[in-house]
Structure formats: C-alpha cells, structure tokens
Amino acid sequence: MLLEFSQWLGATSLGTAVAEDWFPKVECVHVIALATVVGTIFLVDTRLIGMTSTQLTFRHISSRLLPWTWAGFILAAITGFMLFASNSVAYYENGAFRLKLLLMILAALNMLYFELITFRNVATWDTAAKPPFAARLAGVLSLALWCGVIMTGRWIGFSL
C-alpha cells in the first residue's frame, strides 16, 4: 500500500514540480527548519542533562524554545514531504530513509514518555541543576536519536 502511495505521489504534479524545478529551494527551507528543530532541542536537552543554563529552571528554557521547535518541525515535515514526493519510490526503497523515519518515531516516543511520565512531577526538580535520572536519560536519548536523524538524513544523499 505504501509503495502504491509512493508511486502515485511521484507521478503527481507536486512530485514532478519539486523534481524538476523546486528541489534546491525546498531543500534550503528544509535545512533551515531542521536547524531550528535540532538546535532548539539541543539547548533544551543539554539543560535537561544539567550541562547548560543550570542557573535557570528547566521550564524557563523549554517554554521559550519548544514553540520554535514545533514551528520548525511543522515546516520540516511539509518540506520533507515535498522532497519525498520528488523521488518517492527511490526514497521508499532507501534503507537510510527508513532508518531516519524509525529514529524520528523513537524520538517522538521518547518525548511522549517524558511529557506523560517524567514531566508530570517537574515541579519537584524544575530548579535542580541536575534533574533526576529519568529526565537526564530522556535528554541523552533525545540527543542521540536526533544525531542519528541527521546522520541518516545525510546518508540518504549518499545512497540514493
């Protein structure tokens, strides 16, 4: 079913327009969006681990940066979909692309667990320079997973 969707998407006017004319422009916006997502996540995660901005509360950092993370993510998702449409069957069959999506799903699950479980009692550790183990683990996993997303994203270019 996904293969049929990829074949259909590649043949749409969006797919051909991106492939023939828009690819470099869309890619530029995708990289700017990705820099916003990963950069802001890094600033939040390094606070969560207790490496940076320890004189400020975790919520002070996260509440100011995460809206930008989400805005960047929406833009990255839209431009990523457009790039996918330009050569959808090749991307669908590409191992690095599949691994990138898997790492993004794992990053989302890690964030979900953190939001639903660890963040619930944030009031008890918000001011701590070194948050509890579960929070620091979420930060380390997030950093590692997003490094993996960048690595596999780059690898797509080498393996298509």
Add this chain to the structure above:
Amino acid sequence: MTAPDFYHAVTATALSQFIQRTHGLIAGIQMVHILCLACVFALGLALALRLAGKGFDSESLDSLSRRFVPAIWVCVALLLLSGALLITAEPVRSLPKPVFYIKMALIVLAVILTSAIAGRAHRAQRSGAKPPVSKAVAVVYMLIWCSIIVAGRMIAYY
C-alpha cells in the same frame, strides 16, 4: 600554481586521502558540521529573540549573551574545522564556486554582528543604560544565518 594544480595537490595529501578512503568519515564530518550549524542557529535565534524583546525577558541581553556567545564561538570554530576537513577531502566541490565565498563573507558578517550585539549589551549593562532593543537588527541577524545555510546548500548545485 594554477587553481586545478592546487586542488590536485590538496587531494593528494595524506589527510585528504585518509578522509576520502575511510568509509563513512565524510558523512560523519558532515553530521558534526550540521549539528554545529543547528546549535549556532538556535543560539543565534535565542539572542535575536531577546534583542527583539520577544523572549527570554527574565534575563538581560548582557547576561544571555555572556552565556550564549561563547557557545556560538565554539560552534563557529567547530564549523570552520569540520568545513576545512570537508574542503581538504573534496576541494573541487567548493573552492571553485563563487557561492562558497559568499558563504564565507556571510560568516564573517555574522561573527561581526554577534560581537557587536554582545559588546553593545555589555556596554549598556555597565553604564546602566537601557538595554538595546532592535527588531530590525534581530531580523537581519537571523536572515544572515539563514543565508549562510542557503549558501551552504547551494554549493552542491552551483
């Protein structure tokens, strides 16, 4: 020595050969390059938001820049180092292209503007003057970082 001779000489060095022949090393260096770019972009964004009076308002611009600007310098240094390694591996990919020099000029501009913002905030804090607030400078500052990213991607195409 002509430009092609220079590119050939660089490509023939032991360092260039090592980077080219080590499986995954170019991708690894590119990952470090992109990560540093993402960090510098986010740090610049935080600085620009504070400068525009649109965020991080519980902290003065001077205090924020004292924490973030040294991190920007570390990221820029790592960007230059990883960029230099990528050029050493594949000089023809970037050095003959005008857009590469546009990117370098934009980086110089970003460094000057970062120093100017931090310097002005520090002087205002020391003299007890009102901290600088400028939406226009903040927008220009972020446009420069966006242009650096665009120029970097364009190296692959032009």
